[in-house]
Amino acid sequence: MASITLSARSLTALLGEWKSAAPVYRGLADRIRLLVLDGRIPVGTRLPAERELADRLALSRTTVTAAYRELRDAGYLRSTRGSGSVTLLPGSPTALAAVPQGGFLDFSKAAVPPCPEVIDAAVAAAAELPRYMHDWDYDLVGMPGLRQAIADRYTARGLPTDADEIMITVGAQHAIALIARTMLSRGDRVLVEMPSYPHAYEALRGAGARLGAATVSSETGWDPREIEQWFARTSPALAYLMPDFHNPTGASMPLDTRERVARAAERHGTVLVIDETTAELNIDRPESYPPFVATATAACGRSAAASIITIGSVGKTVWGGLRIGWIRADRGIIRKLVSTRSMGDLGTPILDQLTVAELMPVMDGIVERRGRQLGATRDRLVDLLHDRLPEWSVPRVNGGIATWVNLGEAASSQLALAARSHGLVIVAGPRFGIDGAFERYLRIPISYPWGDTERAVDLLAAAWGSASFGAVPTSAYLDDVV
Amino acid sequence: MASITLSARSLTALLGEWKSAAPVYRGLADRIRLLVLDGRIPVGTRLPAERELADRLALSRTTVTAAYRELRDAGYLRSTRGSGSVTLLPGSPTALAAVPQGGFLDFSKAAVPPCPEVIDAAVAAAAELPRYMHDWDYDLVGMPGLRQAIADRYTARGLPTDADEIMITVGAQHAIALIARTMLSRGDRVLVEMPSYPHAYEALRGAGARLGAATVSSETGWDPREIEQWFARTSPALAYLMPDFHNPTGASMPLDTRERVARAAERHGTVLVIDETTAELNIDRPESYPPFVATATAACGRSAAASIITIGSVGKTVWGGLRIGWIRADRGIIRKLVSTRSMGDLGTPILDQLTVAELMPVMDGIVERRGRQLGATRDRLVDLLHDRLPEWSVPRVNGGIATWVNLGEAASSQLALAARSHGLVIVAGPRFGIDGAFERYLRIPISYPWGDTERAVDLLAAAWGSASFGAVPTSAYLDDVV
Numbered sequence: 035m036a037s038i039t040l041s042a043r044s045l046t047a048l049l050g051e052w053k054s055a056a057p058v059y060r061g062l063a064d065r066i067r068l069l070v071l072d073g074r075i076p077v078g079t080r081l082p083a084e085r086e087l088a089d090r091l092a093l094s095r096t097t098v099t100a101a102y103r104e105l106r107d108a109g110y111l112r113s114t115r116g117s118g119s120v121t122l123l124p125g126s127p128t129a130l131a132a133v134p135q136g137g138f139l140d141f142s143k144a145a146v147p148p149c150p151e152v153i154d155a156a157v158a159a160a161a162e163l164p165r166y167m168h169d170w171d172y173d174l175v176g177m178p179g180l181r182q183a184i185a186d187r188y189t190a191r192g193l194p195t196d197a198d199e200i201m202i203t204v205g206a207q208h209a210i211a212l213i214a215r216t217m218l219s220r221g222d223r224v225l226v227e228m229p230s231y232p233h234a235y236e237a238l239r240g241a242g243a244r245l246g247a248a249t250v251s252s253e254t255g256w257d258p259r260e261i262e263q264w265f266a267r268t269s270p271a272l273a274y275l276m277p278d279f280h281n282p283t284g285a286s287m288p289l290d291t292r293e294r295v296a297r298a299a300e301r302h303g304t305v306l307v308i309d310e311t312t313a314e315l316n317i318d319r320p321e322s323y324p325p326f327v328a329t330a331t332a333a334c335g336r337s338a339a340a341s342i343i344t345i346g347s348v349g350k351t352v353w354g355g356l357r358i359g360w361i362r363a364d365r366g367i368i369r370k371l372v373s374t375r376s377m378g379d380l381g382t383p384i385l386d387q388l389t390v391a392e393l394m395p396v397m398d399g400i401v402e403r404r405g406r407q408l409g410a411t412r413d414r415l416v417d418l419l420h421d422r423l424p425e426w427s428v429p430r431v432n433g434g435i436a437t438w439v440n441l442g443e444a445a446s447s448q449l450a451l452a453a454r455s456h457g458l459v460i461v462a463g464p465r466f467g468i469d470g471a472f473e474r475y476l477r478i479p480i481s482y483p484w485g486d487t488e489r490a491v492d493l494l495a496a497a498w499g500s501a502s503f504g505a506v507p508t509s510a511y512l513d514d515v516v
Numbered sequence: 517m518a519s520i521t522l523s524a525r526s527l528t529a530l531l532g533e534w535k536s537a538a539p540v541y542r543g544l545a546d547r548i549r550l551l552v553l554d555g556r557i558p559v560g561t562r563l564p565a566e567r568e569l570a571d572r573l574a575l576s577r578t579t580v581t582a583a584y585r586e587l588r589d590a591g592y593l594r595s596t597r598g599s600g601s602v603t604l605l606p607g608s609p610t611a612l613a614a615v616p617q618g619g620f621l622d623f624s625k626a627a628v629p630p631c632p633e634v635i636d637a638a639v640a641a642a643a644e645l646p647r648y649m650h651d652w653d654y655d656l657v658g659m660p661g662l663r664q665a666i667a668d669r670y671t672a673r674g675l676p677t678d679a680d681e682i683m684i685t686v687g688a689q690h691a692i693a694l695i696a697r698t699m700l701s702r703g704d705r706v707l708v709e710m711p712s713y714p715h716a717y718e719a720l721r722g723a724g725a726r727l728g729a730a731t732v733s734s735e736t737g738w739d740p741r742e743i744e745q746w747f748a749r750t751s752p753a754l755a756y757l758m759p760d761f762h763n764p765t766g767a768s769m770p771l772d773t774r775e776r777v778a779r780a781a782e783r784h785g786t787v788l789v790i791d792e793t794t795a796e797l798n799i800d801r802p803e804s805y806p807p808f809v810a811t812a813t814a815a816c817g818r819s820a821a822a823s824i825i826t827i828g829s830v831g832k833t834v835w836g837g838l839r840i841g842w843i844r845a846d847r848g849i850i851r852k853l854v855s856t857r858s859m860g861d862l863g864t865p866i867l868d869q870l871t872v873a874e875l876m877p878v879m880d881g882i883v884e885r886r887g888r889q890l891g892a893t894r895d896r897l898v899d900l901l902h903d904r905l906p907e908w909s910v911p912r913v914n915g916g917i918a919t920w921v922n923l924g925e926a927a928s929s930q931l932a933l934a935a936r937s938h939g940l941v942i943v944a945g946p947r948f949g950i951d952g953a954f955e956r957y958l959r960i961p962i963s964y965p966w967g968d969t970e971r972a973v974d975l976l977a978a979a980w981g982s983a984s985f986g987a988v989p990t991s992a993y994l995d996d997v998v
Contacts, residue, residue: 077855123851148649156642156867163638167630171836204686204839208861215722236859240697354653355866357686369605373559377718378860379690383868384837385638 040075042082042090048074050470051444058093059100067110068451070121072465081119141460141490144435144479148353149400151393159388166384173381175372176202180387183394184360192324201368202382206311206347206359210234213343213361214241216374217305222271225264229466231281234274245468246270252429252438255285258294265298272305277326278313282466282477283438284431286319289329296330300338311347312434314401317409319432340364348390350435351401358382358390411480415487422495435481444473452497458490522557524564524572530556532952533926540575541582549592550933552603554947563601623942623972626917626961630835631882633875641870648866655863657854658684662869665876666842674806683850684864688793688829688841692716695825695843696723698856699787704753707746711948713763716756727950728752734911734920737767740776747780754787759808760795764948764959765920766913768801771811778812782820793829794916796883799891801914822846830872832917833883840864840872893962897969904977917963926955934979940972
């Protein structure tokens with residue numbers, strides 16, 4: 035089985051400020067466990083040899099041995115003679131899926147509850163099936179009716195679009211991975227935002243990209259000069275951006291920054307990938323923006339806009355269980371994507387496509403109601419967090435699926451670990467970065483039903499109170515022995 | 517946009533024996549067009565410079581220029597100053613999907629017509645949706661009911677299986693690609709069969725595999741000594757095999773060969789990936805085999821069988837438009853696959869899973885009826901081809917989705933091209949190999965309705981009669997000028 039080996043240096047970088055009030059071997063085991071749980075250390079990774087890690091961390095070998103033993107006993111590590119210690123996830127594989135297990139409340143995903151219209155649409159789709167099933171099976175590009183309906187919505191939002199500029203995918207992540215695989219060569223430079231959607235980092239890296247990151251903050255958004263400098267310095271092959279209700283910060287990019295990004299991409303021949311999965315989740319943003327490509331076309335002309343690829347999905351508006359996303363792009367790019375797709379899968383399910391086609395005529399109403407739901411949860415969440423955890427700084431986002439909370443101290447990983455032992459699965463801030471930053475941040479979804487959200491805050495407050503956080507200077511533990 | 521550049525040497529290898537009675541420039545353009553159409557030259561590939569190709573083929577530069585011009589005019593090539601000539605597909609991207617267009621009959625896929633039970637199952641699934649949709653959305657591993665039902669079928673077929681040894685995927689190709697990405701490192705050696713399912717080659721190569729191939733023939737099947745030699749020589753990280761009703765030959769692997777393969781894999785630490793997508797499509801095979809893993813367990817014991825991964829799907833039994841496949845593997849491997857999956861997609865659609873769960877209780881009947889349909893088509897096809905194209909040698913397969921016809925001359929690419937101009941899309945033999953072999957072979961599906969199959973034979977016969985085949989010695993054209 036192919037295993038990646040993590041060097042002591044890389045593991046040390048991932049560990050960040052891991053020391054706590056617990057015994058050192060346990061603090062080390064806890065932090066490695068968290069890194070495995072939230073995917074920063076992939077399952078099947080070979081950890082550095084004990085002696086090597088002990089040297090790098092300036093700990094005694096017995097401390098590292100004890101930490102590895104603890105991980106082994108808890109089912110996170112398997113050690114075999116000759117092939118070292120390889121990470122595992124204990125228990126059933128379903129622990130990784132969205133199943134609340136044994137009372138676990140899963141806030142790791144920012145999923146939305148299904149909109150009720152899905153039921154009737156699925157029934158209607160099943161009834162429609164006999165009309166389509168003899169002509170459609172392995173559908174790499176998407177059914178014409180659905181592609182036309184999606185194109186029409188872009189046109190109505192100010193971006194004239196034809197059906198053959200649309201390709202249907204198995205959700206937005208599938209779209210990102212397909213684009214990455216098709217448009218990138220190994221070693222290509224790619225500009226991303228930081229923080230950003232972690233699975234996008236994975237897909238881009240999986241295609242061999244070398245990532246560079248421009249900062250996004252809840253308060254100040256993007257710095258257009260920083261982005262321009264990244265373009266000038268690296269001439270990236272591709273840039274992946276989320277300009278509307280950015281995940282996880284909720285920020286939206288101002289119009290003039292959009293124009294500057296589009297111009298920079300044009301100048302450097304960069305393919306822009308604009309993820310608009312969350313773009314319609316408006317609560318009360320004062321500005322209204324057309325799709326990014328419309329702005330870019332106005333600023334740079336049609337030919338520059340031809341190398342901008344837009345991703346959309348019904349996952350955050352309708353329901354994530356319908357795996358329907360799409361790509362809007364120049365016909366030439368669509369053709370290229372279709373022709374490389376079969377390397378990874380042979381098409382989008384027909385039944386799901388028919389279901390979404392049924393929903394398209396009522397999509398405006400669904401999106402509007404979703405905005406109201408998100409707004410109501412945001413209001414109550416901001417108030418409740420202010421009340422229960424006043425030391426946290428909670429941005430009042432004006433749309434999107436989450437708020438990016440500043441904890442006031444570098445304790446996100448420890449908090450996530452403590453929360454898990456209280457029954458809440460939530461992703462630590464560093465998962466949204468590429469270099470271990472964001473220990474002061476936590477993404478809290480505003481997309482779940484209020485009852486769940488209230489319970490999540492309870493569990494977070496309990497976790498926050500249950501341990502002492504704050505980084506302990508490394509030197510204090512230099513002499514530790516188990 | 518990232519483009520692969522094809523060297524003159526590589527293109528020459530792909531061209532094979534391309535000369536025909538047509539003018540040389542046209543023969544060259546026709547062959548390149550076919551290679552683009554059937555995916556052997558990916559869209560977006562940069563062709564060699566004209567002078568370079570002319571030198572390699574010992575043609576005049578004007579001949580190559582004329583061939584490239586012909587391709588450009590037909591929409592298969594875009595030439596831009598500075599970046600050379602890049603392959604395209606003309607017209608709408610839907611030309612690539614399974615849509616019969618302008619009377620095109622598509623025999624490129626060996627798809628099966630949907631079984632009628634799908635309709636009621638989809639209706640029932642839609643009715644079930646409200647029970648599940650609040651607990652399920654991004655489902656990386658699969659719904660318990662469906663996993664249990666699939667596990668139970670393995671158990672009933674002689675291979676005791678638990679639900680947590682099953683993972684649901686978006687069809688079998690998705691499973692192959694996920695396994696390749698998870699289990700392989702770049703540069704790993706992988707053993708495949710030749711001929712084999714071309715998208716499997718693509719998925720394995722996409723993960724960086726270096727392929728070596730063991731021969732399978734319609735008449736003599738596998739040579740166990742050849743396979744053992746491959747194992748001994750390359751100690752492959754993974755081997756991808758289709759031991760039951762192999763695609764495209766229809767051959768099945770005898771029991772003792774299965775045992776020898778399992779033992780060789782155990783000896784060399786090779787992960788075996790057994791694709792059983794077509795394993796239940798029995799027409800009248802005299803032998804009955806349990807799932808491959810059951811044989812391997814009996815031969816090598818449970819621990820060796822733990823590194824065998826089985827792929828299944830409803831695509832060739834029920835309908836390809838339901839994108840449901842699965843992986844059966846050791847729990848540790850399932851966990852690893854689940855944890856790497858989100859790099860490429862976020863789960864299998866719920867509605868399709870519920871639909872297949874509805875079908876599981878009647879699956880035996882569906883499989884049996886499918887076998888009868890395939891048998892009826894096989895019988896009539898063998899007779900018709902014997903009648904219309906007596907010079908072809910048509911194996912009477914005893915199961916599977918296709919027969920692997922020997923044309924008697926190295927003319928498959930030219931036949932496929934001629935067939936296309938008669939309105940039939942069919943894949944030339946070399947697409948099922950990895951080195952341009954199989955010019956004497958053509959895969960003819962037995963999976964389509966008889967009316968379509970009859971029409972396909974008409975078009976093949978017309979195409980076969982419309983051109984003179986047979987390779988022309990290269991030297992005859994050395995002095996050709998357009």
